Amino acid sequence: MAHDKPDMETREEGTLDARDPLTPGAVVLIFLITAIPNAIVAVALSAMGYGVTVYNSTASSTTNSMGDGLAGVSVVFFCALYVFDYSLMSWCTRAVLTTIQGLLMLGASVLKSRKYPWTP
Numbered sequence: 001m002a003h004d005k006p007d008m009e010t011r012e013e014g015t016l017d018a019r020d021p022l023t024p025g026a027v028v029l030i031f032l033i034t035a036i037p038n039a040i041v042a043v044a045l046s047a048m049g050y051g052v053t054v055y056n057s058t059a060s061s062t063t064n065s066m067g068d069g070l071a072g073v074s075v076v077f078f079c080a081l082y083v084f085d086y087s088l089m090s091w092c093t094r095a096v097l098t099t100i101q102g103l104l105m106l107g108a109s110v111l112k113s114r115k116y117p118w119t120p
Contacts, residue, residue, distance in 0.1 A: 067111030067112035071105075073104060078101060
């Protein structure tokens with residue numbers, strides 16, 4: 001059958017198939033990739049962490065407008081990544097651009113917290 005999993009002898013060293021099980025190291029990495037950002041948000045933006053301090057420091061009336069502007073910049077940046085075909089860029093470039101996009105979105109959400117304090 002054409003869809004059978006090839007024998008180990010016919011596969012190149014280090015190649016994976018979609019049907020291969022996750023290794024314990026991959027499971028740990030997936031956990032850390034999801035747990036660390038959630039822990040940062042819980043500490044920095046929730047009432048049980050520094051959220052009240054962060055919200056009080058962004059409580060001026062102009063921060064909502066700045067949040068709108070930063071959200072707009074984030075959307076334009078996201079569209080630029082699509083136009084310049086993000087998937088074909090090197091991994092280092094993608095990592096930097098993804099970090100920039102994430103910081104733009106996080107900054108916009110913090111600045112919008114004046115008008116929408118229940119959605120950190």
